[in-house]
Amino acid sequence: MVRPQTAVAKGPSVAAANKSKNQRLSSAERSAYFARREAAKVLRSVLQGDTRRRALGSIKTLVYNPSVRNKKATFALVCQTLKHLAIIKDVLEAANILNSKWKRQLELVYIIIYDILFGKEISLAGDAEKFLTLRKEAIQSALARLLVRRKAKRIEDLVALYQTPDVSKPRYVRVNTLKMDVDSAVLELRKQFTVQKDDMVPNLLILPPGCDLHAHSLVTNGSVFLQGKASSMVAAALSPEPGWKVLDACSAPGNKTVHLAALMKGKGKIIACELNKERVKRLEETIRLSGAANIEVLNGDFLKLDPKDPAYSEVRAILLDPSCSGSGTAANRLDHLLPSHAAGHGADFNGSERLNKLAAFQKKALEHALSFPAVERVVYSTCSIEQIENEDVVQSLLPLAISYGFQLATPFPKWHRRGLRVFDGSEHLLRTDVVEDKEGFFIALFVRKDMVNGCKKPTIERHTKGSLNASKKNYVAPILFNRMFTMMSHCRLRSVSPNTKNHSSASDSLFHVTL
Numbered sequence: 001m002v003r004p005q006t007a008v009a010k011g012p013s014v015a016a017a018n019k020s021k022n023q024r025l026s027s028a029e030r031s032a033y034f035a036r037r038e039a040a041k042v043l044r045s046v047l048q049g050d051t052r053r054r055a056l057g058s059i060k061t062l063v064y065n066p067s068v069r070n071k072k073a074t075f076a077l078v079c080q081t082l083k084h085l086a087i088i089k090d091v092l093e094a095a096n097i098l099n100s101k102w103k104r105q106l107e108l109v110y111i112i113i114y115d116i117l118f119g120k121e122i123s124l125a126g127d128a129e130k131f132l133t134l135r136k137e138a139i140q141s142a143l144a145r146l147l148v149r150r151k152a153k154r155i156e157d158l159v160a161l162y163q164t165p166d167v168s169k170p171r172y173v174r175v176n177t178l179k180m181d182v183d184s185a186v187l188e189l190r191k192q193f194t195v196q197k198d199d200m201v202p203n204l205l206i207l208p209p210g211c212d213l214h215a216h217s218l219v220t221n222g223s224v225f226l227q228g229k230a231s232s233m234v235a236a237a238l239s240p241e242p243g244w245k246v247l248d249a250c251s252a253p254g255n256k257t258v259h260l261a262a263l264m265k266g267k268g269k270i271i272a273c274e275l276n277k278e279r280v281k282r283l284e285e286t287i288r289l290s291g292a293a294n295i296e297v298l299n300g301d302f303l304k305l306d307p308k309d310p311a312y313s314e315v316r317a318i319l320l321d322p323s324c325s326g327s328g329t330a331a332n333r334l335d336h337l338l339p340s341h342a343a344g345h346g347a348d349f350n351g352s353e354r355l356n357k358l359a360a361f362q363k364k365a366l367e368h369a370l371s372f373p374a375v376e377r378v379v380y381s382t383c384s385i386e387q388i389e390n391e392d393v394v395q396s397l398l399p400l401a402i403s404y405g406f407q408l409a410t411p412f413p414k415w416h417r418r419g420l421r422v423f424d425g426s427e428h429l430l431r432t433d434v435v436e437d438k439e440g441f442f443i444a445l446f447v448r449k450d451m452v453n454g455c456k457k458p459t460i461e462r463h464t465k466g467s468l469n470a471s472k473k474n475y476v477a478p479i480l481f482n483r484m485f486t487m488m489s490h491c492r493l494r495s496v497s498p499n500t501k502n503h504s505s506a507s508d509s510l511f512h513v514t515l
């Protein structure tokens with residue numbers, strides 16, 4: 001514990017040294033005091049979101065909010081407190097020390113008790129710290145009784161009873177080619193880490209698990225983005241060409257938006273649509289950091305954009321990454337630390353009512369994306385492992401998509417994990433596995449080409465938005481159309497096959513169209 005130095009007669013240099021030591025210690029105390037309060041605030045949001053099964057943001061998102069000053073200490077405190085939360089709650093109950101005042105500030109109490117029992121010896125700075133430190137004996141003896149009751153010899157054994165899954169996975173870094181080329185990024189990062197280039201996703205680097213890069217200058221100046229492999233596959237699967245007009249339908253916090261900008265080499269235009277005003281701020285921050293100058297932010301509802309409006313009628317590619325259950329990245333977001341997970345209520349979070357609502361929105365959004373008149377490519381992605389949000393959404397929209405002249409293309413043909421075999425064509429879909437690949441993502445790519453090897457495709461009547469039933473009634477037309485298209489496009493098919501060396505553009509190597 002930090003204690004003030006007793007004043008004893010000393011020479012001037014010793015006194016000066018002590019004075020500066022006291023100042024250093026008090027500034028460390030001050031920063032610990034604030035870190036505990038920042039951590040308590042984050043913990044409150046996390047726990048409230050968990051109780052309502054409606055998270056405001058992941059732990060990481062909340063901690064990396066610009067308002068949190070001491071991010072590293074706050075993140076560590078929140079994660080460690082969550083990891084020990086069940087024990088802390090049992091100890092608190094047994095010690096029975098809280099009055100109504102402190103019961104209203106439970107998150108701060110949890111954080112301080114974590115520090116008292118498992119963390120650093122804390123100073124008396126702060127009312128809550130003072131209150132709990134004075135009751136330290138009661139707290140420690142409650143822990144001792146808990147150890148006996150749970151037949152645990154050591155604290156670590158007790159913690160092991162609340163074991164958490166292994167979430168170690170490589171740290172992926174996407175190089176922002178608007179600011180830096182890949183080889184320079186590799187050279188720079190190799191000064192500190194082992195770095196490999198990913199063999200499938202361009203501009204993606206693999207670093208060892210656990211590398212903390214949040215404060216690295218390449219991250220803070222936007223030269224690289226901390227983006228997972230599956231997430232980096234989405235914009236790459238869409239592969240918009242430089243100069244195109246592209247719409248990112250549900251865009252915040254903007255990782256995929258700025259990836260699109262890099263793929264388009266800053267040429268053309270990206271409209272980044274986002275409904276949530278608060279999240280628009282994060283989106284704007286990501287765009288600023290990326291240095292992209294061709295992104296227009298639109299705070300609005302994607303479903304309400306009129307595809308015939310001249311502002312959107314020339315959009316050629318749409319990235320649709322709508323709100324989803326997030327079940328594929330729960331470990332990433334540290335959801336396994338949350339009480340609902342520990343209590344085995346994880347399934348509630350993705351209860352059927354919530355999933356049905358999400359799937360209904362996802363279908364509407366995909367239907368809307370497919371209705372833009374000039375759109376040639378639509379990528380649909382989720383970070384969910386649920387069939388209802390993935391294959392089922394694609395399957396239900398496939399007749400309409402085909403009637404508009406779209407085909408399901410195969411993004412990253414070399415990737416081995418494809419869609420669940422629930423309909424013909426699901427082998428074109430891409431999945432990543434939550435255990436094997438450490439996060440569960442889903443990608444579907446719809447491609448429409450009006451010109452195939454110089455031949456104009458036969459025009460078919462376009463169905464108006466919302467006429468899904470009509471499209472099913474006229475289903476014979478798309479089938480006929482597809483046969484004609486297949487006959488005409490076999491050359492194209494060969495030219496974009498993954499085995500062909502002679503790709504017409506870099507983007508072709510990332511997906512091929514199968515009819």
Ligand SMILES: C[S@@+](CC[C@H](N)C(=O)[O-])C[C@H]1O[C@@H](n2cnc3c(N)ncnc32)[C@H](O)[C@@H]1O
Pocket residue numbers: 249250251252253254255256257273274275276279300301302303321322323324
């Ligand atoms: C999964 S997140 C997108 C993540 C983003 N693509 C990225 O990679 O950074 C989905 C976003 O869609 C937004 N959203 C939900 N409904 C929307 C709507 N109707 N129109 C526009 N945005 C919407 C949510 O607020 C959320 O920010």
